[in-house]
Amino acid sequence: MAESMKGLHRSHRCTEVSNQNIGETVTVMGWVQKRRNLGSLIFIDLRDRSGILQLVFNEESVGKEGYEKAERLRSEYVIAVTGKVEKRSAAVNESLKTGDIEVIATDIRILSEAETPPFQIEENSQTKDEVRLKYRYLDLRRPDIQKNLMLRSKVAYLMRDFMAKEGFLEIETPMLCKSTPEGARDYLVPSRVHPGHFYALPQSPQLYKQLLMCSGYDRYFQIARCFRDEDLRADRQPEFTQADMELAFVDVEDVLDVNERLLKYIFKEAIGVDVTLPLPRMPWQEAMDRFGSDKPDTRFGMELCDVSKVVEGCGFSVFTGALENGGSVRGINAKGQAGMPRKKIDKLVEFAKGYGAKGLAYLAVNEDGTYKSSFAKFMTEDELKALVSAMQGEPGDLLLFAADKNKIVWNVLGALRLELAKELDLLDPNQYNFLWVTEFPLLEWSDEENRFMAMHHPFTMPMEEDWDKIDSDPGSVRAKAYDIVLNGTELGGGSVRIHQDDIQEKMFEVLGFTKERAHEQFGFLLDAFKYGVPPHAGLAYGLDRLVMHMVHADSIRDVIAFPKVKDASCLMTQAPGIVDKKQLEELGLEVEEVSEE
Template sequence: MESMHGLKRTHDCDSLTEAALGEEVVLMGWVHRRRDHGGLIFIDLRDRRGLTQVVFAPEVDAGSHQKAHGLRSEYVVAVRGLVRRRPEGMENPKIRTGMIEVACRELRILARARTPAFPLDEDGEIAETLRLKYRYLDLRRPYMVEGLALRHRVCQAMRRYLNDRDFLEVETPVLTRSTPEGARDYLVPSRVNPGRFYALPQSPQLYKQILMVGGIERYYQIARCFRDEDLRADRQPEFTQLDMEMSFVEEEDVMALVEGLMAAVFEEALGVRLEPPFPRLSYGDAMDRYGTDRPDTRYSLELRDLTDVARGCGFKVFREAAAGGGVVKAVNAAGMGDLSRREIDELTDYVSAFGARGLAWVKIREDGSWQSPIAKFFTDGERAAMGERLGAAPGDILFFGADRAETVHRVLGELRAELARRRGLIPEGTFSFVWVTDFPLLEYDEDEGRYVAVHHPFTAPREEDVERLADAPAAARARAYDLVLNGVEIGGGSIRVHTPELQARLFEVLSIPAAEAAEKFGFLLAALEHGAPPHGGIAFGLDRLVMLMAGRETIRDVIAFPKTQKAQCLLAEAPSPVSMAQLAELYLKPGWKAG
């Protein structure tokens, strides 16, 4: 291969315009596409910023022209040449450099390349397993470059905003102790402490609270976190979050600062103007109206409660649900009365995965009458009351759920989202933020037979609900707040417990014995006893946020080297076996096999 010695890159492949006509330039990059037009050879030269057309002509430089016959896709080359105007009719106004070309005077082949596993000059679908295995090729595509460049701009904007507001960026440990309250920890054996293990942090929660006790007052970190949990499109075993904590604040202080942060990030990274303050919903309202605590407010299709109307109706399913402490709710799919029976059956199958035992429906005819297998079970008055509450009109179709509240909310919440997707009700390029507040502090876990924290055990209860911890723990509300964007939770935070007495009381309600609490969280409890300021914070899933900003369907498209849904890195073939000698050095039994 040839050396680039003596050649210095003068421009990138997206910067040359007609202003550079007549200049001699040096470009370096990859051969994106090659075209042989007989006497002339053209290549599109690509770097991460864009493309420039290079022409090889024998009358300009015979040696380069001859060498260009051997160029293939993805060869790495250096080109020295003269910028000239493209011939009339060959301009490409779709790209920044589309009015010019570079006539090559010198070509150096810096590296040859195998035929790529997939074409980089086409926009067709590529199997994700192939993309992840050959990630170094995938990263060359503008699709990936744009996502990573946006991620970079987001991180820079976050840092600038917080630095300007007196925050300190502080790194917290990656090797810490295991405190399994939620997802599973990734464990790391310690060679110098036989039989003991570190855990990779699920979040910097305890350390950032210690920073507040230490008087740092305003902390942030773009932190790597790890959770050994089942994966989805928006989850990875290792992920990145913007972590923040502040002393002497209440909920309104945190939320106002975050709204300013989001406005700054979107304007700087995307050129999008947001309009704080963002709307707010209580947890109860979000569940009642949308069936989820992560509501997508870009479209309506809200749930309406019909339990009181259905309590005495002739339809047994509704009547028994209402009488047995459940709920009857419905969604008016306005204007969707043209759904076919096949489509309704598909929707029924879809919601069955979320616990639905069926999907009752009613179409509203032009004369306002009901078309439905269940219409005969209701009186004229009941039909009128339901139609009025749902705002039903001719051409609408009503979908009902009758069961326990959590089941109905889950089913109808998923149904409204599916209807919006199918009917194109979700506006593209819009960003709809909403705060969800007043979460339950605790929920009862039937499998564990105890109360567990809805967020984490360091979240403070509302002051007026502290006494409820004794006799009605499930009724206590948390000083917690989640930020939801387009139906995806991007951030969650709370005001923390800052006194050892209240923290001990919470551990007691959570059925964590004092000895166990001291073992798992002793260093935090000891710190609280030394005078902790009231404090609170929030953490944002950076991967999810950038995914939504980029309009992508999966966070793997905005992470340079993601894992698969089986938590594997196809590029590096990780996780991988290790030698028996390595296991023995860590005092682990060699020769074990996974079941």
């Protein structure tokens, strides 16, 4: 039978009890982690969110009834225990914060009994993700997950503290918004009051925060829930949290400065890591050319090398064909990997195909200076020597090449570089390499839509020196956009916004918007701009991704209390679910069955 809390008050969490409390009477409460019955003595490891404390029960101190209760205890029973703090009678447990003390119980109440859980509540559980997420309320009791969520809470507090001191106002923006189809797919919410009309859940507070700048609030900040109906990956969820900001009367340097100081403050206060300022910067084009990625991991080398000029006119048609089609030939040098077995190289070829490559050419420089290669027979000795030299190849190196359109070559080698780094254990989790990637292209061509799309969004300011190319060569216009990257992950991104009417109108024209369509989608913002709009810029972090890196988690699921799985469902609550027919009728909706075909 569960007992009540009447008259009880918890005096300490488990690890708040220390050798400073020896001789004092304390009351602690939590879950039974482990029970050891030694006949006349029962030892209980009590667990709460702070950690573990050892309790000792003997009939002399706790009485016969209390001792019998202790005998009944099993894993995950919830108990309240009053007792006297003493120095440990047995050996000190160095691995526990409370390893030098124990509490001799004088009273016990069983607040709740528990069935045997489907998996053990312990750190670094090897239990399958499906089981952990089905019983997430149990999984959340695990000390490592609790530490993650406590750190997340601390990071949110530190952000609010820093932003308030920098003059930012925390302002909430609506959850029920107007759908703007540019960008990712919206989650739609039907309106009962306006039949046939829908709200959208916000993909970000973008338009509202720009309106707040028009309204004179100067510096806005929000830890905002956002929603995107897109396919999931390790660092994506259908609902996620942004640390969102916007600043008025600023340019790029102002935004980067405040964010560098924010990151320095958070990392020092939350996990004791010193971030050196200023953070390095790299233009987008350089990042793509050197790393094949706009979010490069700079903790290791293996940079891309463009060998297009070196292989021009060689006898290998895969290389020359790519060049004739306006593409490039680039390679990476896996130092010391010439002895990689053919089976492993074949696996890398298959991996490259997954990123759009038709294949992967390789050349191993043997220790004796000879070559083992998939294409050597098509090239002369001099051509091969020139290629190896361009790649800074030495005996023992493995050179891997991709030849195709630039976008495919970057994708393939950028991914391959990371894959090799994982296999060769080149990634130090305790190294934090921050990087600003700047000067993104303003526009990118979409074959699907047969038009230019905004790489960030339609309100991103072009770089002034490129604006004269907007008609003749729109693809070469750079944006005043910037991403903050950490160890190969984009933590956040932002841009300076357009605040001049003529530039905004031209931007819509280039994106294929008629004036009517632009007004239909963004009329409220364009109208607001007629009444005096300050120059403004902003940035948003993925809070989940930031904390994921701080705790070295493999997935953002480990830093979110109740995450979804790959198909955007919740294994614990079984959401999404079927709703009552009456609810659908009230909304004027009818569900149509779609056949498997």
